[in-house]
Amino acid sequence: MIKYLNLIKGVKMKILTILVLGISFLFASIDMNNASIKELSSLKGIGAKKAAAIIEYRKGHCFQSLNDITNVKGLGKKFLEKNKAQMTLGKCK
Helix, strand or coil: CHHHHHHHHHHHHHHHHHHHHHHHHHCCCEECCCCCHHHHCCCCCCCHHHHHHHHHHHHHCCCCCHHHHHHCCCCCHHHHHHHHHHEECCCCC
């Protein structure tokens, strides 16, 4: 009986760990000044092309505010509204 209870406890811990990691990935912040194409692609409405456009824009500019993201061709206020909660601005390279 004790073996069975320990097994259940172990399974519960694994499930809890998976849930916590999954939730943290869902609500992770994306640093718009330093994120990779893969990270940028996790935002709503961003595919590989738009992620590449953000990275290209960053080569000559630094995002000083989240509103600056609308300077990237193809990204407007709707994109900003949908994703603002997931975006942060780190230090420029």
